[in-house]
Amino acid sequence: MVTDTTDINIEGHAVVADIGGTNARFCRINLATFELDRIQVFACADYPTLNDVMEAYRDEQEVALEHVAIAIACPVDSDQIDMTNHHWQFSIRGVRKSMGLKTFIVLNDFAAAAMSLVTLEPHELKQIGGGKVDPNAPKAVLGAGTGLGVGHLVKMPDGTVMPLPGEGGHVDWAPTNEKEWAIHRFIANRFGRVSAERVLSGPGLETLYLALADYHGRNVVPLSAAKIGQRALSGIDTLAVETVNQFFASLGSFAGNLALTLNTYGGVYVAGGVVPKLMGLMSTSNFRARFEHKGRFCKVAEAIPCFVITADYAGLRGVGQYLKQTLQQSKKSKL
Known part of the structure; x- marks a missing residue:
């Protein structure tokens, strides 16, 4: 997390954004009530730079850009930001200066996903096995979208929480059976190293479809992740169903690894754009069996x-x- 500001002790409204490799989601936030409004989603590919999409939001929503906080899908450990799955590059100080911002906070997108866990209501979560949540224990969050994001959340002695961003989506993918070794060889021949993200993402779903076709000796036309999901949910394509089941099995293994890494008795939370769209197949998959x-x-x-x-x-x-x-x-530090 990097903050560039002259005085962060502000009132009124701010603008916040969640920027992934495909979409940039913006909204205005009331700093008294923390209610969100004026939500707008932009396709990142339609804008050459971050400044361009920020200006589009400002102009279309007629909001002032003074205090801005964004989450972005890449490491945030210096002034220079280089997105992992998109071409945007920028200097935090440069954007603040060029856009005339009083405050500009940039954090990793899965640091933001981790922070969101304290805002969620029970009806906004669907439990997939396991026992009860220990509210004082660490939590893990992962999400498959354009890439594979990972983060953790730990509770501090003073009652605040600290997000722990990381690049866990880029660890090695570990095959567990003969079919998965065949998938591993297929992906390795294409990309060299096989990371978890090569399997557990939207593009990974597309690669899995082709890898399984190769495993079965079938010639198929490449399909988009959305099309694979649609065909699997409808049941009209047995290869698409197998692809989604393999995706969930591997996701379960990966999520279980996260659970053990930090003893996350606070829960493991699955976010991202892929899984919620495929919920109809998750309950019948080996996700939880592989998790355990x-x-x-x-x-x-x-x-x-x-x-x-x-x-x-x-x-x-x-x-x-x-x-x-x-x-x-910031307010407490000034008292």
């Missing part, structure tokens, strides 16, 4: 609950929550 298949630590994995986030614009709420906490901490 952890050898001597099966009992630990079995106790950890997993949830799918069904809330709209959770990322925007997470950015708002991070901004709120930053403001509160």
